[in-house]
Amino acid sequence: MTSLRRFLVISVLSALMLVNFIAALHGYRASMAEAESLFDQKLSEMAAQFAAMPLPDFESPPSADDQQMVFQIFSAKAKLLWRSSHAPAEIISDELGFGEHNFNDYRWRTLVYENPDSGRRVVVAERVDQRYRLAESVILESIVPVVLILPVAGILIWLIIGHGLKSLDVLAKILRRKSPDDFGAVKVDGAPVELQPVIQSVNSMLSRLSASFERERRFSADAAHELRTPISAIKMHLHNIREELPSGSESLGSLSKDVDRLAHLVDQMLLLHRTTPDHYPAKFEQISLENLAREAIAECYTDFAQKQQTIELDGDVARVDGDRFALGILLQNLLNNASKYTQQGGRIELITQTRGAQVWLTVADNGPGISTEAQRRVFERFYRLGGDRHSSGAAGCGLGLSIVEHIAELHGAKIVMATGLDERGLAVSIVFPVSLTAGKNSQASLGAGKSLRRGSREEAQ
Incomplete structure (x- = not known):
């Protein structure tokens, strides 16, 4: 029943x-x-x-x-x-x-x-x-x-039982209204004796969850200190050793790469933990994706320049309700992935578009791309296409797109993957829902001047 x-x-x-x-x-x-x-x-x-x-x-x-x-x-x-x-x-x-x-x-x-x-x-x-x-x-x-x-008796019994079960509906509404980070005790006024054990069990579970999340937060803070500090010390010692050993030491170069990879892994693991939607302390505000994209491109400029890649910013003025720090991490991960897996001298394009009630943020490249089967797995933690011996030779840990997925979920967005530039490569799109205020601001900006349909481009060669 x-x-x-x-x-x-x-x-x-x-x-x-x-x-x-x-x-x-x-x-x-x-x-x-x-x-x-x-x-x-x-x-x-x-x-x-x-x-x-x-x-x-x-x-x-x-x-x-x-x-x-x-x-x-x-x-x-x-x-x-x-x-x-x-x-x-x-x-x-x-x-x-x-x-x-x-x-x-x-x-x-x-x-x-x-x-x-x-x-x-x-x-x-x-x-x-x-x-x-x-x-x-x-x-x-x-x-x-x-x-x-x-x-008639059936109708009366239905109403009477419904009134008797009203406390269950009240409890369900209270639990539905709770935010993911609210572990406070549940209180139901006038709850019957039969419902008290359920309320007590729920409160006990919330208390245990609160303690568990608190332990995770402490672990994150401790890991940030305990792991980053020795890695920084190792980097410093490597710099000193590099001054003492002959230049071009193959072992020293390999060690430096492994330390950099370890530092990257620690940073990504901490970011993955921090961006978990259930306990990320998001601060939503009106954000211009165009300006945020410019900042992300500037931060990743060195990577594009080293590989002589062209990066272009194109699209409409688009505004969304979002957390600036989280969206910045999302853009950096998408741009870093595109740069890593696109060949020397390749082309990358970042596009912002407003389509009806949605805002599309797309990072596309003309690299080798990935198969449809692999697209279903790239969001798994620590999954890398081709494993650690990927043909690109780029260092990574397989957490970048998992972090992107967390941030997209935090903003109620969905991820769409398609073919990239020049009928090849990969295009990753983040589709945001447009809030009422964001939609109005976007329309006003578009009405002010469509010249912002990006004649401006940033190139690094």
């Missing part, structure tokens, strides 16, 4: 119908017995009246009747004195008292009564089917209202 309310209503109604059925059956049988007693009493009274009537000693003409009740009156010498028109001429029964007999194609309830003073014998009979029909009509009139009231 998927609905507790429906289960309770059906169960209560079923129990109510069963009890009513048993009560009605018992009442029917008792009522029929009582009706039989009343009908028999009526026959007894009628027989006594006939026995006391003054009648001649010769047979009188038959009396008219209603075909449902007949009588016979005999003298003490068993001579028929009077009968109803539908009663047979022969005596119906010789046995005193009540009985049942068949005649005139019906079953009859009979009573043979004898007057002790005159010896006169009276036989009265009543059709059994008529007796049952009359009794059942009376009894059913009292049972039918009980059956008809069941739908």
Whole structure:
């Protein structure tokens, strides 16, 4: 049963119908017995009246009747004195008292009564089917209202149970309204005793989650200090060793690359932890993606220049509600990935577009691209296309796009991957929903001048 309310209503109604059925059956049988007693009493009274009537000693003409009740009156010498028109001429029964007999194609309830003073014998009979029909009509009139009231009872039970389960709805609404970083205790005013264990269990779970997240935050802060500090010291020692050893030492170069990779891994792991949507302390504001993209390009300028790559910024004025720090990390990761995996002298383009109720931020390149199957895995942590021996030779740890996914989720955006520039390479698009204020500001800016549809380009060669 998927609905507790429906289960309770059906169960209560079923129990109510069963009890009513048993009560009605018992009442029917008792009522029929009582009706039989009343009908028999009526026959007894009628027989006594006939026995006391003054009648001649010769047979009188038959009396008219209603075909449902007949009588016979005999003298003490068993001579028929009077009968109803539908009663047979022969005596119906010789046995005193009540009985049942068949005649005139019906079953009859009979009573043979004898007057002790005159010896006169009276036989009265009543059709059994008529007796049952009359009794059942009376009894059913009292049972039918009980059956008809069941739908009304069902509605009342539904409303009453709904009122009783209202505290569950209140608890559900409180839990739905809680933010991901709110681990405060849940309080439901007027909660019934049965719901208290559930509330206590929920509060206990929230308390444990709060302690767990606090431990993670402490780990992040401790890891940032404990890991970055020795790495910085190692870099310093490497610099000193480089001054002492002959230039061009292959081992020293490899060691330097490994230390740089380790530093990059630590930074990415900490960023991955910090950008988790469940506990990232986001500060949303109106942000121009165009200006943020310019800043990200400037920060990554050295990487583009070393590989003689061309970077272009194009598109519409686009504004979104977002966290500046998180979106900056998102752009840097996308640009770094594009630079790493695009060949020497390749081309990268960063595009911002407003499409209806959405803002598209796209980073496209003309590198080797990735297969459709690999696109489904690139957001997995520590996954690198081709593993650590990627053909590009670029150092990485496979966390960049996982961080991008976290930040996109934080902003309610989705990620779309497609073919990049020149019918090759890779294009990664972040699709943001446009807020009401952002949409208005964007339209106003576009109306002010479409010359911002980027004639400006930044190139590093």
